[in-house]
Amino acid sequence: MGFSIGELSRRTAVKVPTIRYYERIGILPAPRRTEGRQRRYDEDAVARLAFIRHARELRFDLDAICTLLSLQDNPDHSCAQADEIAKARLVEVDKRIAALGALRTELRRMIEECACGRVAECRVIETLADTSHEHGVLARS
Amino acid sequence: MGFSIGELSRRTAVKVPTIRYYERIGILPAPRRTEGRQRRYDEDAVARLAFIRHARELRFDLDAICTLLSLQDNPDHSCAQADEIAKARLVEVDKRIAALGALRTELRRMIEECACGRVAECRVIETLADTSHEHGVLARS
DNA sequence: CCTTGAACCTATAGTCACTATAGGAAATAG
């Protein structure tokens, strides 16, 4: 008749404190409790938590996941919004990959050109100290 | 005879609260003050803050930047440590790019296969709900 | 000299998505 939070954690590979956190912020419904106030879950909880975990692996933020979950609960609804969220995520990922590619190029150049002697001639430090470059954006994504 | 925090902000493209934050955590030295306790900076502060900003653009964490700054202050020291930090960063970036590439592939497949009708047939939701996949890692990098 | 308004000051709390800790209670195995 239902299983513990530890068991749910094992079944979904989501850590126990994270499950409690998800409940606290309302992304996972509060389950029923034993007489001693311990949580007892069912298969529905496994499914919902697995959904969240997979979406988190794809780096959807919890806000987006909230929307996706509520869509899932309404199968007759249009899925345009889900599509939109996924597409927005793809755009972010594309941007991030491009930014990281540029970053990698700069790091490689820094490292290659460093003769690895004294700091005075270190290309890594020199590059960072160089103020002649453009002010890029410090985007988070 | 020195300039204000607002001027330093304009010259380095680092926001005023961020500059104060950097001072608080000790990554930027406390500057001298006017009689009215307002901060007054010089060119050295510009250089140091520009260094930090550039390193942040390359996503070095503040801890690594701290080390790099102390290296910069000792030009006769070996730059092996700087090299090491930069190489570690490169490894992280490589990993992140690989992970994001995989993520992009999955997002694209999800989006392409979605007929964009009702949620019941939505490939996006379906993919997220699918529990048959491997438990990947939720690495931060 | 006086006023206005922008820029400055500190201290504190909030962000995101958790993670860690403390101090205790319940469940389960032997």
Added chain:
DNA sequence: CTATTTCCTATAGTGACTATAGGTTCAAGG
């Protein structure tokens, strides 16, 4: 019945800022 494991809540910490509140100082114009 005891020992061990797992569970509970509440709170604080993470990184790197960002935002807010409530007050002070500075520079310029009149």
